[in-house]
Amino acid sequence: MWVKIEEFDLILLLKAIKPKMKITKTRKRWSIILLLLAIIIIIGCFPSTPQNPIQYYERESGQLKTEKVAGEKWLVWLYNNPIGEATLWALVKRKLVSSIYGKMMDRTSSAKRIHHFIEDFDIDMSGVQEREFNNFNDFFTRKLKDNVRPVDTSFNTVVSPADGKILAYADISNSDFVIKGFRFDVSSFLDNPVLAQKYRNGALFIIRLAPVDYHRFHFPVSGNLTPDKKVEGYYYSVNPFALRKKAEIFCLNKREYTILSNPLFGDVIMAEVGATMVGSIVQTHEGSSAKKGEEKG
Structure with missing residues (x-):
């Protein structure tokens, strides 16, 4: 009887300990996952290597000018940060992302961005045929008046x-x-x-x-x-x-x-x-x- 009781007690003890072991392993896994996520976030937020500005000669004035780049921080991050480069490889370079963005810019709600975009980049609209646009893509593919670019x-x-x-x-x-x-x-x-x-x-x-x-x-x-x-x-x-x-x-x-x-x-x-x-x-x-x-x- 003593042996049987001990075996029975041992089985009960193991059954009682096993769930705790599972909880401990699960916690360790989540700790590792959270640690990896924290590292990824830190690397992703880490400042990218500073880039020299984009300069060009303006033929009309003969002056050296610095280009103001739309989405500059985003571009620098994508091409100069390890997490950015991974995002570029996995998503941004693929057609799906550009297609989704294109559909977003086809929505009438995207027209709200046009005015600020024109002001931010000082775009000359005097030679544009139409001044009212249904969406941002309409503005992006805008036509010019016939006499604006003499051939x-x-x-x-x-x-x-x-x-x-x-x-x-x-x-x-x-x-x-x-x-x-x-x-x-x-x-x-x-x-x-x-x-x-x-x-x-x-x-x-x-x-x-x-x-x-x-x-x-x-x-x-x-x-x-x-x-x-x-x-x-x-x-x-x-x-x-x-x-x-x-x-x-x-x-x-x-x-x-x-x-x-x-x-x-x-x-x-x-x-x-x-x-x-x-x-x-x-x-x-x-x-x-x-x-x-x-x-x-």
Whole structure:
């Protein structure tokens, strides 16, 4: 009887202790999880590496100016903080996020942001066709009056296809060139090694449109057109804050291009590159030929 009682008591004791052991293990797990979350939050809130301002020469005044960047703190955090970079990789660079943001900017409630945006960035609205917008995307894709951007009709000139900051290369040599110390491969950008060889000694103009800029784009020369070639990709920001960390963004982002055949300039490639929160590239031009200055999209 003594043995049986001891065994019985031992079983009861173990049954009484086991739930406590489970509680202790659960607490330890939660402690570890909370500790990890605290570390992530601390790293996420830790100040990012200070960035040099974005400066550019304004051609009209000849002055060196500093660009005011929409969402600057957000951009710097995404590309210069470990948690920000993880967020960028997991979410921000993907189409879903830009699509959701685009739908939000299609809502009539988004129109409330327009007035403050214009004031914050001192946007000149004098040349805009419409002053009333249904939503923020209407404002973002605003049209200009016909006489606001006069087009040089001379046969031997190329006009800027868009408003923006320009980076120019006279000769890209051997189908690649350097942007901020990184090699950029034209073959990868075009997704066509054979076509890239044709432009191995070509000239290149990169026009970067900031969120504050007029976002429609126009043909730089007249010519016959090939159908648009679409290259699937991500939606990284093309702001210099991002390019300083990842210059290959041009080859990673979604992009489209067409070739204009011009008697004087030959075959000119015009390409559009997508970016964060710009989920779509809309081509508005129809037909197999275009005149210089006509809207492309």
